[in-house]
Amino acid sequence: MKKENQLTPLEKWERLTFADNFIFCKVLNDNVDICKELLELLLEIKIEKIELPSAEYSLKTDFHSRGVRFDVYVKDGGGRSFDIEIQTAHATSLAKRARYYQGLMDVDSVHTGMDYSKLKESYVIFLCMGDAFGKKLPRYTFRYICEEDGGLRMNDGTVNIFFNARMYDKMETEGLRSFFRFLCGMKPTSDFTDRLSALVERTKLSAQWRHSYMTWEQEMKYQARELAQELAPEIAREMAVGIAKDIAKDMAKDMAKDIAKDMAKDMAKNIAKDMAEEAAKEKVKETALNLLRLNVAAVDQIAQATGLSVDEVRELNDTLQSAQA
Template sequence: MARIKSWEELTIQDNFLFQKVMNNKRLCKYLIEKILNIRIHDITYPDSEKTIDIRMDSKSVRLDVYVTDELGRVYDIEIQCTNDPNGGLAKRTRYYQAMIDMDVLEKGSDYEELKPSYIIFICTFDAFHQGKPIYTFRNLCLEDSSLDMGDEATKIFLNSKGHSNSLDPDIAAFLRYVDGNAVEGAFVHELDMEVQRIKRHDETRREYMTLAMELRRQNKEGYKAGKEAGKKEGLVEGKTSTALEMLQDGVPIETIAKYTKLSVEYITKLSKAHNLI
């Protein structure tokens, strides 16, 4: 269970603070432009914290920074501090992409109207262990890598530990800042000023403290529920062990059920599984 940080400990690496900083439209727009090497006239925030929940039986997605531009292009930006050695991070971008597309289609659009989308993960680790500061993925033909499928879906992973002499200076300074290094350059200086401004904002501090209290409550309840479940599981295991011993001693199933409080059906299956009938 991850420790919940105090307000004073928060940095740009923390989702709550990162999201607040990216609510500064000018800074968010500039970061997207620099990462993708494109020009954007304007961006809008459909929701301050976009949650996509297509069906009641599907897993909902909460997107930290979800913006669109004047051409309808969609950008999802996430800060990631924990890697998944089993490829979970990459699979998450696949799921995010599907949910974003379904969200657009749910509004009545046809699939031909889907606009270019960019899922950008800013990582404090090297997700692909190649030392690159940026990894960009698109759907290309294996037989001819110059052939782009044209679905206009792009996934980008930034690596705060990566380095390249050809990297844009502002992005290089940004990645070093995310990695906990000193402020460098005008853009990162503005980012850091925004971080400090937000941390001086009493209302935002209270918002985080309320969130932290709720998370601690949920964690406590989850721990308690898990502990109780463990006790129940251990109790059943103990009764099962006792029932097996009684079966081996030839005690009738009905008698075993009476004293262990296990069902006759369960004990019968247990005896068959261990060839005791």
């Protein structure tokens, strides 16, 4: 079987599923009722109506700021904002992305002269194909709380949720379990996932969307190159750590042998040096003892002759006297 990077654009198109960013955005953008139903399923809330979803909706606060492209960004009739992100690849900065997205959503919701109290709830929802935080939970929900009093919530209206799709069997409801099994590439097992599957297939049969996908993929490749050049300095350290871990796994045994040899040589040299120094010092002490036995010189003279301290010579002399007593 060909690897992903060996596939032609047409082969990639034929293999796409709902978990693919292009299909995910297209299905939810073109089907308001499905988007609404998905939000209700994920958040376990009722939504009266939603505005037409904005697939890959772009926000930027000013000319100099960094923009962001949301996967699916919608608002309900009460002003609440929802951003749904599909995350198929491993990422190390999802928490910071959620923080940035929340800020941009607030900017999008606040109009000039509007009071902050008018800000409505905003949800950033990541549908991750892996475990974002490594705790093996099916869902991670974050709201601000007081560190000194865990029961005190900030109640600023922001909610960040990270789903772990691979833990579908641990989801709270059968509806969620069915949806995330489908997201992981399994057959639909509910009315909702049946409809999603049909919409995915209908999208893939469209020559217009097939052409759009191929154009989109080329644009994504171009943007990826541009972004890589932009981000390279700030992620170099993270990449270095990851590369080091991979190298360590692949080369640990060979490197360990080489390192062990070098360490053994250094240790042998140090041990030999210590032993030589100790032997030399013992020889000097033996010479000092002989001079003390012959009583041919004073303590300070013996110290000067042998290089020992006066205290060391006196200690040797006391030992000698005790032995002769």
